[in-house]
Amino acid sequence: MGGVVGKSESPETKLEAKMVEAMQHRASKGTTIKSFNSIILKFPKIDHTLRKCKAIFEQFDEDSNGAIDHEELKKCLHKLQVCFTEEEIEDLFKACDMNEDMGIKFNEFVVLLCLVYLLKDNATEFEAKSRMGVPNLEATFETLVDAFVLLDKNKDGYVSKTEMVQAINESGERSSGPIATKRFEEMDWDKNGSVSFKEFLFAFTTWIGIEEVGDNDEHH
Template sequence: MGGAVTKSESLQKEWVPETKLEAKIIEAVQRRASRGTTMKSFNSIVLKFPKIDEGLRNCKAIFQEFDEDSNGSIDHSELKNCFRKLEISFEEEEIKDLFEACDINEDKGITFTEFIVLLCLVYLLKDDSSTLQKKWRMGMPKLEPTFETLVDTFVFLDNNKDGHVSREEMVRAIDESGERSSGRIAMKRFEEMDWDKNGMVNFKEFLFAFTQWVGIDENEEDDDNNEKNG
């Protein structure tokens, strides 16, 4: 006899990807999940925060290189140049979809934080391409381990491997850490991730929240731009 279906479980069953890109991201996450995760606990993730922060900051030089007009954001044309120089072979429609998905402010420009998320999505989506992985290592060798850690973390949190993290999965992951007030911490972390408040966190939402957790701050971008333009 089956038990009652919870609200979050019902939402997960009814949810369908809104875009082709979302569907591809879920497929890529599930493909990666089939290989398992090296993460053992939420505490093991927290211990990696400083290393992840350091790795993500390595994106800064890449971002500044392709922010050709030094205005603090990368427009669609600059992103296409970025992909071409990094030898990332995406179709025009795919580049457009990625740009729109990561341009959270809808201001026609990709900020530094949005650029980090975009590159990690590229890493995930091309995870099955050995050719691109070789090119990636040549162009951005310091970023690959960081992005792999982010993907690995999401796979750890996504206990049922459906491509999303539910509130229950987040609570369970942090409960197992044995921390006091773990339930409250888990709920706070989940709310920070669940931007659209639909009770499920996709990989993109997770990435944006994670950059904040490890200390990547949009205000730092503004400070850098002021220094360059001052």
């Protein structure tokens, strides 16, 4: 067993190592998604479901400042009955606070929920706890996991540019090289040449425009 986790990077935290391990485990089971195009076709449905998470987000954003802070996150995970250590909660917060403003915005919260879903050993248990008025949430998270597995051809828990090109080529896209390069650059937030599941999720929220939620319906 053992082996190299990611050729171009090693996990920064125990939490990321767990994510890579969970994704490798999922990759070993294969994916039901046949092509990158079929992921794109699912965008509207995914978008619709994820926007419904806004109610959960607002429930835990107790001071209604548009972001979930460290204490609010702890309460959120407790309510979901998800057991994480203090260190894991800290890592999860840091991992999802992409702009490092000490608060989890809505799009960051969507990513966080999906990572929690991936890390739960017992998905059915999580499913029962996480519904909270958002039908199809687990199915949507499952689709996102499946989409990443499709791209991660060598099943190492990361997506490389070569793998992205290969996935877009399989879709039969014309000028697939430039498209794949653009998509990959949008995903590779830290510009280190490989994309983790977290980076993939952040790119996904950008592609479907989830980060714009809230800008139009502010309560001010």
